[in-house]
Amino acid sequence: MLCYLFTFIGGIIFLAIEKRSRLVLFHSLQSVMTFGGLMIAHVLTGFVPLIGPLVASLLSMLTLILWIVLVVQAAQGRWFKLPWIGDIAERQLRNL
Template structure:
C-alpha cells in the first residue's frame, strides 16, 4: 500500500488502479475529482488516452473489409494485456509509462 492518499481520500495506488479498472470512465472521473496527487492524475490521463485511442482504432477497424476482423481481434488482445499490466503496476505504486501515450500524459500533467 502506498502511504500517500489522494485528495479523494483513497490511497494513491488504489485510485490509480481504479483509473484503469473502469478504463476510460475511471480516468475521466479521477481527472474531474482529483486535485492533488500527480500519480493519480498521470494514471487517469494515461487511461483516458489509451482507452480512447483503442476505441477509435476499433471503430476504424470496422471499416476494413476482411482484415478488420483480425485487426479488431489484435486490438482486443492488446487492450486486455495493457489493462492487466497497468492495473497491476498502478496497484504496486509504479509510474508505468507507456510509449507515446505515457509521454503525452506526462506532458499534459506538466501543464496542469
C-alpha cells in the first residue's frame, strides 16, 4: 500500500529496498509506471493551448480516482492489475 501512498517516489523506494515479496515488487513497478506516465501526461498537457487546462483537470481527477483504487486494492493484499500497465509490470517482474 505504501508504494501507492507516495505514488511515484514510493514505488521507486520499494523497488530499491524490497527483494523477496513478489506482490510488493509488482505493486511498486505498477506504481512507478502508472504515476510516472501520468506525470509525463500532465507536463505535456501544459504545452497544449486552449484545451490543455481542461485535459489536465480531467487527468487530475483520473489520477485521484486511480490512486484511491490502487491504495485500497493493495491494502487488501490483492494482485490488482491495471489493463496495460499491469501486464508490463508483470513481465518486468519476471525479469527481476
